[in-house]
Amino acid sequence: MTAVEEFSRGPLEGLIVCPVCDATYQLQRPKNGEQAVCVRCHKVLIAPRRKAGMQIIAVAVAVVVLIIAASLFPFLQISAAGRTNAVSILDAALSFTQGPMLVLALLTAGFIIFVPLLRMLLTLYVLVPVVLDKPPARHAIRAFRVSEAMRPWSMAEIFALGCAVALVKVADLATVSFGPAFWMFGVLVVLVIVQDSFMCKWSVWNSLEHPKKR
């Protein structure tokens, strides 16, 4: 029996297809901590971790708190010749205010505050019932879809590097001091990156399809 016949005859549920190169495999679930990798293009297909769900939830709650706090508290402050100016992240995002620049302000605020925040909230909405062995929340599938679609538009880490560049540019113009939000934002960036490495998309889709057997 050729591989092609084998694939079309067996249950389709037992197959996994690499989304990057279309190579088809019989599903073999790796052990926790191991990865299933596409032989042809080396895309990581499944990467389960022990207690990943609980860790992701914990990190997501922390990130939500940090985003809200970091966007309201003072972020950076400069002073020169007795004049000072302190800004929050929200101020920085909304600094484009004239005419078409307003669109840019909304986009910037979206990329660094609202998209990361919304992604974390959606992740919580999807994962909390799954981790507690309850049936998935209503529209959980749509929620996870939106959350994944927003992944490339969440740019907190890029903003962090932008801060570093801006600080060097300002350094010879005025004295810069850091507000509490600056440090919160630093922690937040690390957590967002950790979060992305814990998340195994395939495992989430699979548990949404089969809520009971995990």
Add this chain to the structure above:
Amino acid sequence: MVGMEFSGTPQKTVTAREAGLVACTRCARAWPIGTEACGRCGARLVSRDVNSLQRVWALWLVGLMCYVPANTYPMLRTQQLFSVDESTIIGGAVELAHYGAFGIATIILVASVVIPLGKFWAIAFLALSVGKKGGFPSSRRLLMYEVVEYIGRWSMIDIFVVAILSALVQLQGLAAITPGPAAFFFALSVIFTMLSAQAFDPRMIWDAQATDEKARDHG
């Protein structure tokens, strides 16, 4: 790491299309060919998104068109006591290098000039090489696609620098920085090239190679 290998011949990969299946690119589930939407995650199913190339080119062109004014208009307008200074992206980087901040000048130049231009070239190359036989190996082209996907977002850094600077440097009468029109066009250019790269269907990279191999097997 365990390789996902199917029982039988391990060297030769079988694509979903060859097996009479269509794959969901979002959740990796297989469905019989002709299925319209994924039963697991609801994504629209297409075996090969051939029309995607038109979308790639359209978005690519808009991105390129926005990139021109992004470089000719001023990015930053700096007011200091009695002088007003307007600088473009490249002008700003050159100025930084004059002050001796070579590291930062390099970051700015790489993020706003090298990466965007490299991206335009790479997307065009990928879209043109689809369906061409021989030439560049698929694994190399895939690497290029992944680099473009990963690195494209980082061009936004210049926009964020402008945002931080113009919010922060507002010292009444002493110094003030305001964003120039280039910031608007630059952001649009980054967004459109990101969309263009996302519209590309990487599965097409492998099809030409697969036909090559088949020709070799039969010949």
